[in-house]
Amino acid sequence: MPLIVLLAALLAVSLVGLMVVRSGDDPEDRSADRTALRAATQATVPTRTAPARTTPGDPAKQRAEQRAGWPVRGAAATRARVPILMYHVIGDVPAGAAYPDLWVAPDRFAAQVEALRAAGFTAITMEELWSAWHDGGRLPERPVVLSFDDGDITHAMNAAPVLLKVGWPGVLNLTVQNLGKRGLPMWGAKRLIRQGWEIGSHTVTHPDVTTLDAAGFARELAGSRKTIKQRLGVDVRFFCYPAGKSDAASRAAVAAAGYLAATTVDPGLAARADDPYLLPRVRVDPSTTPAALVRMARGG
Ligand SMILES: [Zn+2]
Structure with missing residues (x-):
């Protein structure tokens, strides 16, 4: 009986693997997804108590x-104070960067x-955080948001x-003009979305929004969302100010454009009682050690 279950699971995985091959748009992308899927399944089929995220199906x-x-x-969920981590480039810094x-x-x-995982943290999206604060949604014991700008x-x-391995979503604050060969290629953006990442708006052109007139900022707010x-x-429901710059007028514009909340570069844990805009x-920088990051995520 267990052998039949195993064979059926492997057959299902092969079929999903084929679907991934057919729907992908980048050869490297496809093989990465297939490898991840295979690894996840091999690890989980024998135990039968596998977490739902690693079995094929609707993510x-x-x-x-x-x-x-x-x-x-x-x-308790409405009272949660949650670290929203801010990353930019994940790479070895080249000389002269x-x-x-x-x-x-x-x-x-x-x-x-x-x-973070060893310290009990679980990554969530801004949508999940917002739902817990305002719509009765649940939270893991120690929630954390991993956001990546630009x-x-x-x-x-x-x-x-790295995040796929642990089944965590990221949050990409996308500057729309970076979508393409010189920034994040389309296949890369699609890969993130397939892996459950959330996309937020970081404008179209990454301006200091406090220098824009109302019409100019409205175009950035609506245009980025429409293009994404x-x-x-x-759908995009969250905004992130380029370089963290905002003023009362720009915060009002973000709200008027229909965004639920916006993130800054002001340091601290986020809470429902904060101004949502x-x-x-x-901030995570090259010198942040894992232990230091855990302390910061705990509010230290
Ligand atoms: Zn930025």
Whole structure:
């Protein structure tokens, strides 16, 4: 009997693998997805108590099943203070890089994720955080949001595989003009979405929004959301200020454009009691050790 179950599962996986091959748009992408799928299945079929996220099927449904098992709910969920980590490039900083502080080495990033996991953290999206604060959604014991600004190929090449391994979503704050060969290629953006990442708007052109007139900022707010919907097929509900710059007028514009909340570069844990258009984050830079990051995520 167990052999039949195993064979049936392997057959199902092969079929899904074929579907992935047919629907992908990048050869490397396809093989990476197949490898991940195979690894996940090999690891989980024999135990029969595998987490839902690693079996083939509808990722959104599997995520909903995970959420249903999260322990924090009701008033406790509305009181949660949550670290929203801020990353930029995940890569080894090249000599002469313009902004070396924006780089985190891939090995360091993997060690940070492992340290967070060992400390009991579970990554969630902004949508899940918002739902817990305002719509009765549940939270894991120690929630954390991993946000990545701008849109860069290293998000797909270096960050995504680390998060896929542990079944965590990232949050990409996408500057729409970076979508393409010079920044984050389309196949990379699609890979992130397939892996459950959430896409937020980081404008179209990454301006200091406090210098724009109302019409100019309205174009950035609506244009980025429209392009992300058209090209990537996802709805955008959260905003991130380029370089963290905002003022009362720009915050009002973000709200008027229909975004639920916006993140800044102000340091701290985010809470429901904060101005939703001024949510603080925890900056991760090249010198942040895994232990230091865990301390910061705990609010230290
Ligand atoms: Zn930025």
